[in-house]
Amino acid sequence: VVRALKPIALTFDDGPHAGTLEILRVLSAYQARATFFQCGMHARRNAEIARAVAETHEVANHTETHPLLLRCLPGTIAREVAEAQEAISRAAGAVPRLFRCPYGVPGLGLGRALRPHGLHNVFWTVIGNDWKWPAARIAERVLKATRPGGIIVLHDGRDVDPAPDISETVEAVRRIVPELLQRGYQFQTASELLCQKT
Numbered sequence: 075v076v077r078a079l080k081p082i083a084l085t086f087d088d089g090p091h092a093g094t095l096e097i098l099r100v101l102s103a104y105q106a107r108a109t110f111f112q113c114g115m116h117a118r119r120n121a122e123i124a125r126a127v128a129e130t131h132e133v134a135n136h137t138e139t140h141p142l143l144l145r146c147l148p149g150t151i152a153r154e155v156a157e158a159q160e161a162i163s164r165a166a167g168a169v170p171r172l173f174r175c176p177y178g179v180p181g182l183g184l185g186r187a188l189r190p191h192g193l194h195n196v197f198w199t200v201i202g203n204d205w206k207w208p209a210a211r212i213a214e215r216v217l218k219a220t221r222p223g224g225i226i227v228l229h230d231g232r233d234v235d236p237a238p239d240i241s242e243t244v245e246a247v248r249r250i251v252p253e254l255l256q257r258g259y260q261f262q263t264a265s266e267l268l269c270q271k272t
């Protein structure tokens with residue numbers, strides 16, 4: 075990994091879906107790499123899209139069915155992690171190394187559930203509120219809050235929705251990526267960014 079002066083990680087949760095392909099096109103136009111925290115239930119149904127993501131980008135684990143882990147028993151958390159790990163590995167053809175909690179909220183026994191898979195739990199530093207805001211407002215918030223070494227989270231899905239409308243997110247990505255490049259940021263996968271920090 076080349077040491078970047080202004081590294082930034084763009085991450086997407088809750089996919090993959092048909093709309094994910096539009097995000098891939100935007101990222102490809104700027105040769106920007108990102109990290110996609112996928113749900114096992116979505117990766118199973120959209121295996122070709124999961125694989126298309128993994129060709130260029132990092133895929134990571136966002137549980138099987140997107141539950142609030144705080145309300146889950148340790149055994150349920152272990153199953154959510156393991157099932158998603160298997161589904162994503164099979165669909166995408168790449169084994170996740172990173173994990174992110176649904177809603178950013180951990181639960182009892184999460185560490186024990188992640189350890190056998192070698193997964194590291196990753197949060198974010200900038201959240202775009204893209205599930206409820208129009209593109210201009212998402213982009214404004216993200217661009218204002220981004221700092222070197224940050225991790226931005228947007229969403230290429232909406233929780234368990236099998237056919238989400240992510241057009242505002244896609245439009246926000248169209249605005250955010252060229253502007254951050256213009257400001258001298260270098261896009262890295264979340265794993266690359268975290269490796270560089272240690």
Ligand SMILES: [Zn+2]
Nearest residue numbers: 087088176177
């Ligand atoms: Zn999520």
